[in-house]
Amino acid sequence: MTINTKRVMKNAWRITRDRNLTCLRIRVPGGYLPVKLLPLIQEIAERFGNGAVHITTRQGFEIPGIAFEHMTEINALLTPLIEELEVKIGVTIDQPDQGYPSAGTRNVVACIGNKVCTNAVFDTTALAKDIEKIIYPNNPHVKIAVTGCPNDCVKVHMHDIGILGQVEPLYDAQRCIGCQACINNCHKVSTGALTLVNYKVKRDASRCIGCGECVLKCPTAAWTRGGKYYRVVIMGRTGKKNPRVAATFLEWAEREVVLKLCANLYVYIDKHIDRSLPKEHVGYIVDRTGYPIFKEEMLKNVDLGSKAQLASILNFAGPMYDNHVSFLNT
Amino acid sequence: MGYKYTAAAFNQLLENLRKKHRVYAPILLKGKGKFSDADLVGYDEIARVEEVVFNQKSYFSPKETFYPITQTLFYFAGDEFKESVVDEKGIIVFLRACDIQAVERLDKIMLENGLSPDYYYERLRKHLKFIVMDCQESFDSCFCVSMGTNTTKNYSASVRYENGLYLSDVKIDIDGLFALYGEQFEVSPQFVETNKQMVQVPQNLNLESVAINPIWEEYGARCIACGRCTVVCPSCSCYTMQDIFYEDNPKCGERRRVWASCHIDGFTDMAGGHSFRRTNGERMRFKVMHKINDFKQRFGVHMCVGCGRCDNACPEYISLAHCIDRLGKEEVGNCG
Ligand code: SF4
Ligand code: SF4
Ligand code: SF4
Numbered sequence: 001m002t003i004n005t006k007r008v009m010k011n012a013w014r015i016t017r018d019r020n021l022t023c024l025r026i027r028v029p030g031g032y033l034p035v036k037l038l039p040l041i042q043e044i045a046e047r048f049g050n051g052a053v054h055i056t057t058r059q060g061f062e063i064p065g066i067a068f069e070h071m072t073e074i075n076a077l078l079t080p081l082i083e084e085l086e087v088k089i090g091v092t093i094d095q096p097d098q099g100y101p102s103a104g105t106r107n108v109v110a111c112i113g114n115k116v117c118t119n120a121v122f123d124t125t126a127l128a129k130d131i132e133k134i135i136y137p138n139n140p141h142v143k144i145a146v147t148g149c150p151n152d153c154v155k156v157h158m159h160d161i162g163i164l165g166q167v168e169p170l171y172d173a174q175r176c177i178g179c180q181a182c183i184n185n186c187h188k189v190s191t192g193a194l195t196l197v198n199y200k201v202k203r204d205a206s207r208c209i210g211c212g213e214c215v216l217k218c219p220t221a222a223w224t225r226g227g228k229y230y231r232v233v234i235m236g237r238t239g240k241k242n243p244r245v246a247a248t249f250l251e252w253a254e255r256e257v258v259l260k261l262c263a264n265l266y267v268y269i270d271k272h273i274d275r276s277l278p279k280e281h282v283g284y285i286v287d288r289t290g291y292p293i294f295k296e297e298m299l300k301n302v303d304l305g306s307k308a309q310l311a312s313i314l315n316f317a318g319p320m321y322d323n324h325v326s327f328l329n330t
Numbered sequence: 331m332g333y334k335y336t337a338a339a340f341n342q343l344l345e346n347l348r349k350k351h352r353v354y355a356p357i358l359l360k361g362k363g364k365f366s367d368a369d370l371v372g373y374d375e376i377a378r379v380e381e382v383v384f385n386q387k388s389y390f391s392p393k394e395t396f397y398p399i400t401q402t403l404f405y406f407a408g409d410e411f412k413e414s415v416v417d418e419k420g421i422i423v424f425l426r427a428c429d430i431q432a433v434e435r436l437d438k439i440m441l442e443n444g445l446s447p448d449y450y451y452e453r454l455r456k457h458l459k460f461i462v463m464d465c466q467e468s469f470d471s472c473f474c475v476s477m478g479t480n481t482t483k484n485y486s487a488s489v490r491y492e493n494g495l496y497l498s499d500v501k502i503d504i505d506g507l508f509a510l511y512g513e514q515f516e517v518s519p520q521f522v523e524t525n526k527q528m529v530q531v532p533q534n535l536n537l538e539s540v541a542i543n544p545i546w547e548e549y550g551a552r553c554i555a556c557g558r559c560t561v562v563c564p565s566c567s568c569y570t571m572q573d574i575f576y577e578d579n580p581k582c583g584e585r586r587r588v589w590a591s592c593h594i595d596g597f598t599d600m601a602g603g604h605s606f607r608r609t610n611g612e613r614m615r616f617k618v619m620h621k622i623n624d625f626k627q628r629f630g631v632h633m634c635v636g637c638g639r640c641d642n643a644c645p646e647y648i649s650l651a652h653c654i655d656r657l658g659k660e661e662v663g664n665c666g
């Protein structure tokens with residue numbers, strides 16, 4: 001059997017432990033799937049695979065147990081799925097009947113957002129799709145995730161770029177009855193940004209993370225929702241070397257800024273990636289170039305606006321596996 | 331006398347009413363819902379009749395237009411004080427039949443309870459004029475028919491939107507403007523005669539057995555004491571006083587009156603740390619009894635007008651209508 005593994009993998013098929021079998025990876029941008037596409041996934045799994053799918057952590061499907069010889073036929077079968085989930089949202093795919101054009105840049109995942117969740121600050125699926133449009137198809141190994149509020153149900157802090165919704169709470173003192181529900185709740189579940197002064201509420205903007213809990217708890221709508229903004233956290237990762245939680249890069253950034261950053265990331269990667277390696281994960285590129293260069297290139301042609309706050313340093317936390325001092329004396 | 335108006339004619343009427351009045355109506359407050367990308371129907375001043383939301387019930391009641399959530403009563407400096415000034419303009423409010431009946435309930439507690447009328451309530455209330463919005467259909471949570479509050483004759487004018495026209499029955503024309511801009515037309519206001527939920531209102535609750543009824547424990551376990559049910563209620567009247575001493579000069583300050591809620595912590599707190607109703611179940615019992623028993627004993631009508639706003643607002647899905655119905659059915663059951 002002869003197989004161009006690089007081409008196969010780029011086409012979203014996997015090399016698996018069974019030499020004769022491959023596995024197809026289907027991406028679902030934002031994790032929101034019109035169920036009319038499920039029968040097609042079922043059909044592929046039943047006709048060509050082993051009748052099961054694996055639901056991936058990146059909100060896609062892997063269909064295992066497929067013989068390599070069926071790849072071309074299945075790629076053609078996938079056309080309606082690629083049309084609906086990619087082409088229709090504006091992703092440029094020249095030959096949608098030939099399967100996925102790339103697999104390095106991973107599916108953009110999102111929490112359910114304000115379709116359902118009461119906490120959500122915005123429509124996460126819509127933003128995930130707009131990001132997909134900018135970054136796909138692309139080869140660099142990049143993981144981006146979108147979450148509706150600082151609860152971070154999607155764990156954007158383990159991504160190269162993580163986006164968390166922020167809302168600016170607006171206060172109308174005239175409507176406030178001083179019940180302190182907002183104050184108590186901000187203390188209990190968030191940052192304690194609110195205090196009672198003369199029976200009315202003061203917000204310390206430097207502590208507020210824009211979770212919107214005050215708005216949710218206020219019985220009189222003294223707190224209401226102002227503008228939507230985004231916290232952008234970067235270079236979180238898992239992996240064998242140095243897993244770590246992402247650090248805040250920007251907060252109170254506007255939507256346009258977020259989209260521009262996603263585009264600029266690819267320019268930065270292209271310029272600095274170590275081409276002697278089979279692949280280099282972007283977080284390690286940033287480790288090499290340093291934050292100042294990264295920052296400068298990410299912010300090229302970006303108008304941060306008046307609200308956005310830019311991190312002066314990246315404050316990472318995470319172990320180095322090869323430097324685990326706690327094992328040394330045992 | 332009945333009139334019909336095109337939108338343009340009604341807007342001219344409004345423009346002229348607004349010279350001497352503030353005109354309030356339920357409007358769509360864009361993005362003001364508690365969840366993101368959600369709107370809220372609440373009260374604000376209007377300039378055009380197209381702003382008025384006819385096909386939904388307002389989340390907040392019209393009460394805030396003449397009984398402000400926060401109101402400065404007077405300012406003090408040393409031994410002197412100066413009363414706050416109120417706008418001398420009239421207040422015209424678009425509201426429903428049940429809401430007008432709720433204002434009548436507020437009047438009872440604020441004007442007829444005690445030795446003298448509540449001065450600060452009265453000084454705004456006397457400027458108030460009603461435009462009743464017809465109810466052609468009952469909304470989901472309404473139970474006005476069971477409370478006997480589905481109709482009213484107490485209004486300056488009625489209004490409903492029908493086939494592109496605004497139809498008004500005018501009882502007391504305001505400055506002759508309704509006649510000036512309207513075209514005569516036979517109109518009688520429409521009120522609902524049945525609700526989707528009919529409620530068995532208890533007639534004569536036995537206080538001792540109500541006090542030990544296990545339902546309060548159940549409600550107590552569900553209620554989170556957020557106070558939403560009371561702040562959206564058109565007939566809740568409770569307030570608290572706040573004395574503010576200005577930071578720069580604590581000798582000067584102001585006294586404010588602010589809405590309060592019997593459901594929220596601190597309502598019955600007294601000096602020395604004593605508090606009457608500590609549990610949420612006790613508070614629920616107090617509210618329910620006030621709404622459908624105690625008030626009637628004193629004033630002859632129930633305080634609750636069955637607008638259903640408390641049902642819509644409760645984050646724990648506690649339904650007052652259902653609670654009243656339970657008590658009513660238990661009463662009938664006990665008697666029979
Ligand atoms: S991250 Fe926030 S918005 Fe998203 S599902 Fe979790 S709580 Fe809801
Ligand atoms: S948005 Fe969140 S952090 Fe900010 S004041 Fe409100 S509850 Fe506190
Ligand atoms: S929850 Fe609303 S009414 Fe209560 S103190 Fe906060 S702002 Fe005021």
Ligand code: SF4
Pocket residue numbers: 432559562563564565566621633634635636637638639640641650
């Ligand atoms: S139904 Fe609820 S909100 Fe309406 S008057 Fe009765 S207690 Fe108040």
Ligand code: SF4
Pocket residue numbers: 552553554555556557558559560593643644645646647648
């Ligand atoms: S709205 Fe519901 S949870 Fe809140 S105080 Fe009223 S009954 Fe309790």
